[in-house]
Amino acid sequence: MLRWLRSPATETQVTHGRRLWLYALSAVIMVLLVTPTLIVVPMSFSDSQYLEFPPTVWSTRWYGHYFGSSEWMLATRTSFKVAFLTMLTATPVGVLAAYGLHASGVRFVRLAFVLMLTPMMVPVVLVAIGAFYAYVRLNILYTVTGLVLAHTVLALPLVVIVTGAALKGYDMAQERAARGLGAPRWKAFLTVTLPQIRFAVVTGALLAFLTSFDEVVVAMFVSGGDNPTLTRNMFNALRDQIDPTIASISTIMILVTTLMMVLVQLFGQRRRPSG
Amino acid sequence: MDAAANRAGLRFDDRLERLKLFGLASPAILLILAILVIPVGWLFHVSFIGADGNFSLENYERMLARKSYARIFRTTFEVGFLTTGLCVLIGYPLAYFISGLPGRLANLCLITVLLPFWTSLLVRTYAWLVLLQKRGLVNDWAISLGLWDEPIKIVHNMTGNLIGMVHIMLPFLILPVYGAMRSIDRDYMKAAANLGAGPNRAFWTVFFPLTLPGLFAGSLMVFILCLGFFVTPAVLGGGKVIMVSMKIVSNIELFVNWGAASALGVVLLVLTMLILWIASRFLNLERITAGGGN
Numbered sequence: 001m002l003r004w005l006r007s008p009a010t011e012t013q014v015t016h017g018r019r020l021w022l023y024a025l026s027a028v029i030m031v032l033l034v035t036p037t038l039i040v041v042p043m044s045f046s047d048s049q050y051l052e053f054p055p056t057v058w059s060t061r062w063y064g065h066y067f068g069s070s071e072w073m074l075a076t077r078t079s080f081k082v083a084f085l086t087m088l089t090a091t092p093v094g095v096l097a098a099y100g101l102h103a104s105g106v107r108f109v110r111l112a113f114v115l116m117l118t119p120m121m122v123p124v125v126l127v128a129i130g131a132f133y134a135y136v137r138l139n140i141l142y143t144v145t146g147l148v149l150a151h152t153v154l155a156l157p158l159v160v161i162v163t164g165a166a167l168k169g170y171d172m173a174q175e176r177a178a179r180g181l182g183a184p185r186w187k188a189f190l191t192v193t194l195p196q197i198r199f200a201v202v203t204g205a206l207l208a209f210l211t212s213f214d215e216v217v218v219a220m221f222v223s224g225g226d227n228p229t230l231t232r233n234m235f236n237a238l239r240d241q242i243d244p245t246i247a248s249i250s251t252i253m254i255l256v257t258t259l260m261m262v263l264v265q266l267f268g269q270r271r272r273p274s275g
Numbered sequence: 276m277d278a279a280a281n282r283a284g285l286r287f288d289d290r291l292e293r294l295k296l297f298g299l300a301s302p303a304i305l306l307i308l309a310i311l312v313i314p315v316g317w318l319f320h321v322s323f324i325g326a327d328g329n330f331s332l333e334n335y336e337r338m339l340a341r342k343s344y345a346r347i348f349r350t351t352f353e354v355g356f357l358t359t360g361l362c363v364l365i366g367y368p369l370a371y372f373i374s375g376l377p378g379r380l381a382n383l384c385l386i387t388v389l390l391p392f393w394t395s396l397l398v399r400t401y402a403w404l405v406l407l408q409k410r411g412l413v414n415d416w417a418i419s420l421g422l423w424d425e426p427i428k429i430v431h432n433m434t435g436n437l438i439g440m441v442h443i444m445l446p447f448l449i450l451p452v453y454g455a456m457r458s459i460d461r462d463y464m465k466a467a468a469n470l471g472a473g474p475n476r477a478f479w480t481v482f483f484p485l486t487l488p489g490l491f492a493g494s495l496m497v498f499i500l501c502l503g504f505f506v507t508p509a510v511l512g513g514g515k516v517i518m519v520s521m522k523i524v525s526n527i528e529l530f531v532n533w534g535a536a537s538a539l540g541v542v543l544l545v546l547t548m549l550i551l552w553i554a555s556r557f558l559n560l561e562r563i564t565a566g567g568g569n
Contacts, residue, residue: 010375011464014474026372029365030387036402036442037394039412043405051405053412093302100299106290112300119311123503123547125520126540129527130314153310156303214395216506220524231397238401238510242408250398261393 037254044247051244062248072233072249078223079213079230082144086151086212091205093152094159099189101160102167113160120157124217127154132221142225150218155208162207166200199267206260213256315544322537334538344522344539351518354433354508355501358440359448359494365441366448367490374456385453392446400507403439404430407511431513439511444500448493455489456482495554499547519543 005017016023039053044062046055066072097116101109119127131150132141140146170193178188194201219229230249237243325331338344373384391399406412407430414426429435459482467477505520512518519539526536 010474011461012468012472012474012477018474022368022372026369026384029369030384033391033442033445034387036406037391037399040398040402040405050410093306097300097303100296104293104296104299106293106297109297112297112304115304115307115312116300118307121499121547121551122311122315123520123540123543125503125505125523126315126318126544127311129523129536129540130318131310132527133317133533134310134314149306149310153307156307160303210393214397216397217520231395234397234401235506235510238397238404242404246401247405250395250401253395253398257393257395258390261389 040247040250041254044244044251046244046247049244051242051247062244065245066248066252069245072230072245074226075228075230075233078144078147078227082147082151082223082227082229083209083213085144085148086155087205087209089148090152090155090159090208090211091201094156094204094208095163095201097156098160098163098167099193102164103172113164116160117157119153124154128218128221131218135222141222142227144227146222147219147227147229148212150222151212151215152208154215154218155211158207158211159204162200162204163197166197170196202267203264206264210257210260214253315540318533318537318540321533322541324534326534334534335542337535338538338542347517347519347522350516351502354436354440354504354516354518355498357437358444358501359498361437361441362444362448362497363490363494366445366493367452367486370449370452370456374453388446388449388453391442392450396443396506399443400439400510403435403442404510407435407438430511432515433512436508436512436516439507440501440504443507444497447496447500448490451489451493451496452486453489455486459485491554491557495550499550502547502550503543 005020006015008014009016009019042055043051043053045058045060046052047057047059047061048055101112101116127150131146135141135143135146138146140149172193174196175188175193178192179185183191214231215229216231216235219232220235223229223232230253234246234249237246322334323330323332325333369388373381373388376384408414409426409428411430413429417423418426429438463481463485464477467481468474472480503520504518505524508516508518509521509524512521520543523536523539523543526532526539
């Protein structure tokens with residue numbers, strides 16, 4: 001231990017001992033980053049009205065409350081449906097756009113690329129009230145269609161960025177070779193290019209799903225009626241009082257997120273060996 | 276057929292092909308135009324229409340005249356600067372620590388940054404609400420440790436809001452800074468040490484300046500996100516922290532005043548774009564959107 005403390009830690013020969021403060025500080029920050037969210041999980045299994053940690057009496061009371069409530073179930077169904085449809089819309093539209101912009105190289109590509117990123121740059125409140133106004137005129141307020149369209153717009157930049165980055169590392173000469181051998185462009189894309197950028201496409205798709213699933217502000221305005229989302233109902237419940245049911249829903253949302261994250265990591269890991 | 280005509284024909288074909296490829300982006304472009312650009316453009320229009328339905332600047336004049344609006348803008352910038360500053364102070368050391376670790380360990384530590392990054396913002400806000408409330412864990416533990424005797428108010432005010440926002444924004448700062456640190460050739464540090472620089476001097480004169488683009492990109496991202504933030508201040512601020520986006524929402528939900536809401540929205544958008552535009556003079560914006568990676 002002592003020898004480790006005196007051994008050099010970096011290229012400038014600082015010893016581990018002199019850097020202990022950095023290690024301690026980093027450990028504290030990492031704990032603070034992770035635990036606040038995770039602590040909700042055990043708390044959701046408490047029997048008490050007031051969320052306790054550790055729970056004195058364990059129970060699944062609040063899960064029962066959640067699964068027994070038709071309102072929460074409706075919201076959960078809407079959220080999953082909208083997230084899934086957003087993924088199915090944003091992925092092809094985004095991949096096509098990234099590919100088109102990458103391959104075409106006309107003068108206004110940069111401008112188009114900036115336009116693709118605007119949903120990330122415009123404050124989301126503006127997107128929300130803009131969509132709200134437009135949907136009232138188009139008569140698609142509180143519909144799944146409207147929600148999916150708005151969430152697709154929010155998810156597009158992520159799909160375009162992830163796919164675009166993969167295309168940058170891909171050698172387009174391979175596609176030209178396929179076309180030289182007689183494949184039409186679409187076939188060359190589907191059989192040569194797409195399989196090689198598939199991990200980026202899958203990552204983009206999962207990001208699109210999460211973007212929609214976690215989205216609050218747009219959903220606050222354009223979801224409701226027969227199609228409220230989970231986040232919308234949660235947000236409204238949070239503004240009133242601390243309902244322990246939210247802890248159980250949070251736990252389920254953490255589960256969904258973690259699952260997505262593991263999937264992305266798996267795809268990311270497999271990308272490396274294939275170069 | 277002569278060669279010139281042939282070449283012209285090929286060039287025409289090439290251009291047509293490029294346009295067709297560009298056309299593949301049209302569904303995305305149309306969607307963004309229809310759902311985002313046109314409605315926001317309409318809001319812009321509405322912001323210049325007064326209560327009597329004619330062109331007027333009254334929505335903007337009101338913003339200048341009323342003290343409450345000045346306070347909202349001040350709060351928004353205050354939250355933005357404080358959150359960004361705290362994120363730099365907390366995030367930079369952690370990014371530095373992780374960037375010095377060997378691969379596998381670094382990945383493990385990075386998960387602690389990515390996990391909150393991926394978790395729903397609403398869930399994280401809720402978690403802080405639970406922890407910081409009067410009968411919450413933080414108060415319980417602090418009292419049992421003797422840090423203070425009575426439960427104190429750490430949520431539904433600026434403190435709670437800042438705690439939540441820093442927690443939510445940290446990954447946006449750490450990831451680009453980490454990316455910048457990873458791409459630094461550590462031989463520079465060896466060279467600096469060889470030339471006689473002590474660890475501190477080598478860090479501040481060689482390493483730190485090389486991380487500045489990442490730090491700048493991350494801080495900018497955090498600041499801009501803070502300006503438009505809504506959920507966390509609405510829940511953790513408890514009505515005491517009123518930011519621009521919250522005023523926009525209440526203008527519509529409570530007062531159904533589209534003119535006032537739109538004018539505020541336009542100011543928020545112009546501010547955001549102005550900051551991005553100024554920043555783009557100094558650094559490549561793709562760095563920010565790509566998370567500052569190499």
